[in-house]
Amino acid sequence: MSKLLTIPSIRDSIGYLVEEGFIGAGRISEAAEMYRGSQERNHAPWNVGHGIDLPTFQFFETNPKRMARFFGNMENFGSQDAYNIRHLVEGYDWTGLGEATVVDVGGNTGHVSLALSKKAPALNFIVQDLENVIMDVKERAEGQPGYERLRFEAHDFFSPQPVSGAAVYLLRFICHDYSDKYAAKILQGLVPAFRQKSRILLFDGIMPAPGTVNNLAERKARIMDMEMMITYNAVERDLEGWKALFAKSDKRLKLQSITTPRGSAHSLMELVLDEASDT
Numbered sequence: 001m002s003k004l005l006t007i008p009s010i011r012d013s014i015g016y017l018v019e020e021g022f023i024g025a026g027r028i029s030e031a032a033e034m035y036r037g038s039q040e041r042n043h044a045p046w047n048v049g050h051g052i053d054l055p056t057f058q059f060f061e062t063n064p065k066r067m068a069r070f071f072g073n074m075e076n077f078g079s080q081d082a083y084n085i086r087h088l089v090e091g092y093d094w095t096g097l098g099e100a101t102v103v104d105v106g107g108n109t110g111h112v113s114l115a116l117s118k119k120a121p122a123l124n125f126i127v128q129d130l131e132n133v134i135m136d137v138k139e140r141a142e143g144q145p146g147y148e149r150l151r152f153e154a155h156d157f158f159s160p161q162p163v164s165g166a167a168v169y170l171l172r173f174i175c176h177d178y179s180d181k182y183a184a185k186i187l188q189g190l191v192p193a194f195r196q197k198s199r200i201l202l203f204d205g206i207m208p209a210p211g212t213v214n215n216l217a218e219r220k221a222r223i224m225d226m227e228m229m230i231t232y233n234a235v236e237r238d239l240e241g242w243k244a245l246f247a248k249s250d251k252r253l254k255l256q257s258i259t260t261p262r263g264s265a266h267s268l269m270e271l272v273l274d275e276a277s278d279t
């Protein structure tokens with residue numbers, strides 16, 4: 001164990017789990033009583049445990065060390081096969097998009113876009129994230145090989161999408177961090193930017209019905225669900241939950257396809273705008 005702790009991303013994961021998650025985990029009942037039925041981002045057990053009134057990500061933005069630890073945790077997560085980005089790279093016909101733009105919404109360091117750009121050299125990528133994240137990432141990416149086709153842009157995904165007409169608005173590991181109220185805001189911000197052939201690609205977990213997958217996969221999915229509830233007052237959705245979110249966001253959003261790459265904890269959900277259903 002002490003050897004593992006010398007690996008920075010593992011140290012970050014353990015620190016994140018113990019010092020962020022565990023402190024909220026002991027306050028679940030209290031939060032449920034205080035904020036019964038609330039969808040607010042700052043009504044999580046994490047807020048009660050830490051005595052912090054800001055939503056978790058907003059707090060991390062003011063605290064670079066804890067933000068960096070969260071990112072290290074994400075990096076460690078990605079090293080598990082079920083969360084490896086190869087599932088996304090290989091799970092969609094990226095080259096079939098031709099010369100087009102992909103907007104990586106909440107794209108963090110751009111690591112997903114970077115992997116996709118190697119697979120589909122004709123695509124251009126715009127990686128959006130919070131201002132502080134983008135400032136830091138830009139500095140580190142400058143001059144690094146492979147980053148030429150990535151443009152970094154500060155954008156708050158709760159406001160309208162500034163890039164219109166992209167072929168793909170990609171959201172990997174984003175909507176599960178939010179209750180329906182806020183996840184719908186994110187999707188609603190994207191729809192006005194749609195042009196012909198635009199689509200949203202969500203890469204997120206679809207909660208399996210109890211007993212329908214092997215024990216390990218089920219345990220992982222339910223732990224993730226608990227983590228979303230404790231730290232973000234959010235939820236892992238089953239298919240019905242996702243469909244309800246899409247309908248709440250915009251009646252014209254049509255779930256065109258769902259793909260679950262073999263061995264992946266995430267599924268790819270492709271959403272297009274069905275103008276015919278504008279009621």
Ligand SMILES: C[S@@+](CC[C@H](N)C(=O)[O-])C[C@H]1O[C@@H](n2cnc3c(N)ncnc32)[C@H](O)[C@@H]1O
Nearest residue numbers: 057106107108129130133155156157158172173
């Ligand atoms: C769970 S991480 C996912 C990162 C990336 N998509 C991936 O798959 O590795 C969530 C990301 O959303 C970003 N984020 C949080 N709130 C945001 C906001 N309001 N606008 C834009 N990005 C935000 C975080 O900084 C973080 O990079």
